[in-house]
Each structure stands twice: as C-alpha cells, then as structure tokens.
Amino acid sequence: MENHNEKIYLSPPHMSGNEQVYINSAFELNWIAPLGPNVDGFEREISSYLGVNAAAAVSSGTAAIHLALQLLDVGPGDRVFCSTFTFVASANPIIYQGAEPVFIDSEPETWNMSPQALERALKEAALEGNLPKAVIVVHLYGQSAKMDEILRLCDRYDVPVIEDAAESLGSTYKGKASGTLGSFGIYSFNGNKIITTSGGGMLVSNDVDQINKARFLSTQAKDPFPYYQHSAVGFNYRMSNILAGIGRAQLQVLEDRVTARRYIFNEYVLHLSELPGITFMSELENSRSNRWLTTLLLDEKEAGISNDKLIELLTAENIEVRQVWKPLHLQPLFNGCLYYSHCENHDVAEKLFTKGLCLPSGSAMTKEQQMRVINCIGNCLQPNVYKQTRLLG
Numbered sequence: 237m238e239n240h241n242e243k244i245y246l247s248p249p250h251m252s253g254n255e256q257v258y259i260n261s262a263f264e265l266n267w268i269a270p271l272g273p274n275v276d277g278f279e280r281e282i283s284s285y286l287g288v289n290a291a292a293a294v295s296s297g298t299a300a301i302h303l304a305l306q307l308l309d310v311g312p313g314d315r316v317f318c319s320t321f322t323f324v325a326s327a328n329p330i331i332y333q334g335a336e337p338v339f340i341d342s343e344p345e346t347w348n349m350s351p352q353a354l355e356r357a358l359k360e361a362a363l364e365g366n367l368p369k370a371v372i373v374v375h376l377y378g379q380s381a382k383m384d385e386i387l388r389l390c391d392r393y394d395v396p397v398i399e400d401a402a403e404s405l406g407s408t409y410k411g412k413a414s415g416t417l418g419s420f421g422i423y424s425f426n427g428n429k430i431i432t433t434s435g436g437g438m439l440v441s442n443d444v445d446q447i448n449k450a451r452f453l454s455t456q457a458k459d460p461f462p463y464y465q466h467s468a469v470g471f472n473y474r475m476s477n478i479l480a481g482i483g484r485a486q487l488q489v490l491e492d493r494v495t496a497r498r499y500i501f502n503e504y505v506l507h508l509s510e511l512p513g514i515t516f517m518s519e520l521e522n523s524r525s526n527r528w529l530t531t532l533l534l535d536e537k538e539a540g541i542s543n544d545k546l547i548e549l550l551t552a553e554n555i556e557v558r559q560v561w562k563p564l565h566l567q568p569l570f571n572g573c574l575y576y577s578h579c580e581n582h583d584v585a586e587k588l589f590t591k592g593l594c595l596p597s598g599s600a601m602t603k604e605q606q607m608r609v610i611n612c613i614g615n616c617l618q619p620n621v622y623k624q625t626r627l628l629g
C-alpha cells in the first residue's frame with residue numbers, strides 16, 4: 237500500500253537503470269580516475285546532443301563557470317555582469333578571480349536578465365571606459381532568457397557571454413539548445429538537476445581551442461613534458477570516469493525527463509491555475525523550457541495566505557517546497573555591489589522573490605504524489621476563497 241505521508245522531494249535524482257553498465261565498465265577496465273573512456277564518451281555525446289563543437293567534463297557547474305572566466309582572462313579589477321536572480325554559484329567564481337560582480341535585474345516575462353537593465357548598465361560602463369570582461373546570463377528553472385536581445389547588446393559592446401544553463405539542459409531557444417548561443421555554456425549535474433552524475437558539470441563552446449585549454453587548466457595545467465612542468469596556475473576540476481559513466485546513461489533519458497517534467501508542470505496548471513492569487517511562470521515564445529522546477533507566484537492578498545504560511549503547511553504535510561532564489565544583490569555577501577534594476581524604481585527580481593514558490597517537480601514523482609501536493613495546496617487556499625466570497629456577498 238502507498239504510504240500517504242512519505243516525503244515528497246523537490247527534485248530528487250532519477251536513475252534510468254542503465255548507469256550501472258557504464259560504472260561496471262569503468263571498474264572492469266580499472267579506469268577509476270578523472271579521465272577515461274566514459275569522460276571522452278560523455279563529452280562526445282553531450283556535444284552531439286547539444287550541437288556544439290566541444291565540451292569539457294568537470295567536477296561541477298561552478299568549476300565550469302570558473303574555467304570560463306579564466307579562459308576569458310577575467311582577473312582582479314575586472315567587472316563581470318551577472319543575473320541577480322539566481323543561485324550564488326553563478327557569481328562566486330567572479331569573486332574567485334578577484335573581479336567585481338555587477339548585478340542585472342530580471343524582466344517580468346522570463347524572470348531572467350532584463351535586456352533593458354543590461355543596456356543601461358553597458359551604456360554607463362562604456363561611458364566610464366569600464367566595460368565588463370564577460371556577461372553571465374542565467375536560464376532559471378529551465379526558462380530561456382531573451383537571448384536575441386542580450387546577444388545583440390553584448391555584440392554591440394563586444395562583450396563575451398557565458399550562459400549559465402545549469403538548470404536548462406534540454407531546453408531550447410528558437411530551435412537551438414539552451415547554453416549553446418554564447419561564447420561558453422555551462423551545465424550542472426548536481427543531485428537536484430534534471431539529469432545528475434551525483435556531482436559534476438560541463439563547459440561547452442564552439443571554440444575547440446578554448447575547450448582544449450579548459451581541459452589543460454582543469455588537470456593542473458601540466459606542460460607537455462615527460463616530467464612535471466607548469467607555467468600557469470591550474471585546477472583539479474576534471475570529472476571522474478565513474479561519474480561520467482552515470483552521466484552517459486542519464487543523457488540517454490534526458491528527453492524523457494523533459495517530457496515528464498513538462499507533464500508535471502501542465503498537471504499543476506490544470507489543477508491549480510483556477511485558484512485565486514496563483515500565476516505560473518510562463519514560457520517564452522519560440523522556446524521550450526525543460527520545466528526543471530514548476531514555479532509560481534502567490535499573491536498573498538488574493539490567495540488569502542502568505543508564502544511563508546503555505547510553505548509551513550506543506551512542510552507539515554511532508555512536502556518539500558521552496559522559495560525561489562533570493563536575488564544576489566540582496567545577499568550580505570554582495571553588499572555594496574553595483575546593481576541595475578529593470579527600470580528606474582522597478583525591481584523585478586525582488587518582487588519575484590517575495591512571491592515565488594517552487595513545487596515538487598521530480599521526473600519520478602507519481603500521479604498520486606502530485607495529487608497529494610495539489611490537494612494540499614487547494615485545501616490551504618480554498619477556505620479563504622470561501623471566506624472572501626461570503627464577505628463580498
């Protein structure tokens with residue numbers, strides 16, 4: 237019998253069953269190292285899936301961003317523009333490089349980087365003669381940012397773009413894979429992502445030389461000598477051959493995972509969008525979101541319940557829900573950093589943060605589990621509808 241109170245997680249790992257085949261082959265060949273046939277295979281297979289020239293498998297998405305900044309020669313005193321509405325990992329590597337982050341607000345349609353705010357920031361930076369060395373654009377929750385507009389602006393000022401596609405593997409923008417439009421794209425295979433290697437990341441680019449350099453930097457920058465000679469600072473960032481094996485099997489089911497998450501999103505919309513005060517994240521025209529997490533905005537006045545209260549009630553029912561990311565320009569860590577809002581006196585990310593919620597969206601979630609979440613949210617919101625109707629009557 238189904239356990240009616242088992243914990244429902246936000247986005248737990250979902251293995252295909254085929255992972256063990258690749259792990260076993262690594263053991264049989266004794267390739268228990270941060271290199272080997274699974275690493276090469278995973279890089280080849282993901283490049284072909286994405287339609288890019290080259291990929292470097294690394295230990296995390298954060299490491300991939302760090303390498304991209306290193307390859308773009310970002311150093312002390314340089315500025316890097318970054319979406320403010322994101323996980324801290326998008327911006328931490330800017331600090332590792334001793335550079336200065338400048339945060340760019342979201343726009344209301346995609347919740348991602350506002351081209352308007354970016355334009356103001358670039359204009360001002362150009363006037364000051366202090367253009368950024370790179371712009372990090374994040375595609376949050378699987379939703380693509382407005383890349384045409386963003387790339388046009390960055391081209392105008394000749395600033396390279398790094399796409400943080402950690403959450404958008406399997407998403408597309410105008411027919412192209414999310415993360416393949418800028419100079420570099422990065423993906424994450426952390427345990428909560430749409431596919432996982434337990435921990436890992438990928439740096440991709442059409443510039444094969446740069447990806448070769450990334451592999452060199454990620455293995456301690458050993459010069460091609462028969463002994464250990466080094467002339468640059470390197471990192472120990474390569475992906476293990478065992479974890480790459482998990483990645484190869486996960487990549488084979490990526491399209492199924494996208495289908496499952498999109499189905500889950502549609503079910504939530506079907507059952508919850510009639511409730512007062514609920515708006516789901518939309519999908520940008522000509523793009524496909526992987527719907528990594530179903531996210532919605534809750535209007536406290538209309539819904540008759542606060543975000544915090546709803547989280548508390550769902551948590552008591554053993555259902556994991558989370559607030560959306562807290563904007564980075566509001567983090568104590570980034571106190572004093574420059575920030576450009578969507579328009580003068582109109583902060584979008586801050587508003588999203590106060591209203592936004594992420595619902596359980598794991599691709600292995602059963603219909604029964606999802607109905608438990610849906611019923612629970614309905615019960616939390618509907619008594620208030622009843623009260624309001626009575627008051628109005």
Ligand SMILES: *Cc1c(COP(=O)(O)O)cnc(C)c1O
Nearest residue numbers: 296297298323325326402424426
């Ligand atoms: C998960 C995530 C990262 C970091 O990836 P790791 O593999 O955990 O280092 C970066 N950016 C975003 C938006 C993420 O969600």
